[in-house]
Amino acid sequence: MSEEMTRRRFLVLGGVAVGAMALGGAGYAATRAPEVGRSRTTMGAGMSKVLVVYGTGSGCTIGVARQIGKTLAERGATVEVVSATEAPAPAGYDAVVVGSGVRAGNWHGPVESWVSANAATLKEKPVAFFTACLTMASDPSKRDEVRAYTDQVIKKSGVEPVGIGLFAGWNQPKKFSFIERAILRMMKAPEGDFRDFAAIGAWAAETAPKLGLT
Numbered sequence: 001m002s003e004e005m006t007r008r009r010f011l012v013l014g015g016v017a018v019g020a021m022a023l024g025g026a027g028y029a030a031t032r033a034p035e036v037g038r039s040r041t042t043m044g045a046g047m048s049k050v051l052v053v054y055g056t057g058s059g060c061t062i063g064v065a066r067q068i069g070k071t072l073a074e075r076g077a078t079v080e081v082v083s084a085t086e087a088p089a090p091a092g093y094d095a096v097v098v099g100s101g102v103r104a105g106n107w108h109g110p111v112e113s114w115v116s117a118n119a120a121t122l123k124e125k126p127v128a129f130f131t132a133c134l135t136m137a138s139d140p141s142k143r144d145e146v147r148a149y150t151d152q153v154i155k156k157s158g159v160e161p162v163g164i165g166l167f168a169g170w171n172q173p174k175k176f177s178f179i180e181r182a183i184l185r186m187m188k189a190p191e192g193d194f195r196d197f198a199a200i201g202a203w204a205a206e207t208a209p210k211l212g213l214t
């Protein structure tokens with residue numbers, strides 16, 4: 001990915017996109033990919049109950065969340081993968097995994113708000129966070145930069161995760177709005193699906209014991 005694809009450019013251009021969409025009334029929901037359609041999936045039939053909550057705009061993070069859910073279900077959990085926009089109640093679960101795609105250096109609003117709104121309950125159980133973005137696709141050496149997206153959520157909510165997963169996302173132009181596509185073109189972001197499902201599964205497997213699964 002181009003060296004021009006710096007954090008500052010993402011923040012400036014991404015901020016413009018978010019503002020423009022708000023002004024135009026073209027919220028994320030208006031442009032979304034088919035993957036966004038099904039916002040709740042149940043996997044596995046184990047004793048432990050795990051909730052996986054995601055925030056997405058284009059649908060990319062749904063695939064990441066489902067891969068995490070699949071791996072945890074293989075390790076003996078009953079897993080519900082749910083969009084933050086459904087406002088799932090975390091109280092009945094033994095452990096929670098929460099993650100988001102990124103826009104201009106931030107998690108999506110609904111998932112960030114969900115973490116803050118449920119912080120008291122989340123602090124009582126093991127919670128892991130994950131982020132899917134293009135910086136991880138372009139330059140994995142910028143892990144600290146990507147980690148900072150998650151650190152903001154930790155700071156705001158006071159929820160301390162037992163693990164943090166940082167994953168490459170996608171740039172699939174057809175799944176983004178006109179404005180988002182224009183921003184990604186300006187960023188010279190390479191096109192493709194950079195999600196590494198083996199790496200996502202490996203992180204989930206490594207995190208499973210910290211979530212109380214064997």
Ligand SMILES: Cc1cc2nc3c(=O)[nH]c(=O)nc-3n(C[C@H](O)[C@H](O)[C@H](O)COP(=O)(O)O)c2cc1C
Nearest residue numbers: 014056057058061101102104105133134135169170
């Ligand atoms: C307007 C816009 C702003 C973005 N800002 C960032 C950013 O600041 N950092 C980053 O690494 N990726 C950024 N991305 C890339 C997305 O996080 C990436 O495409 C991700 O896979 C999207 O997943 P989602 O649609 O499920 O949120 C941005 C994408 C768009 C369209």
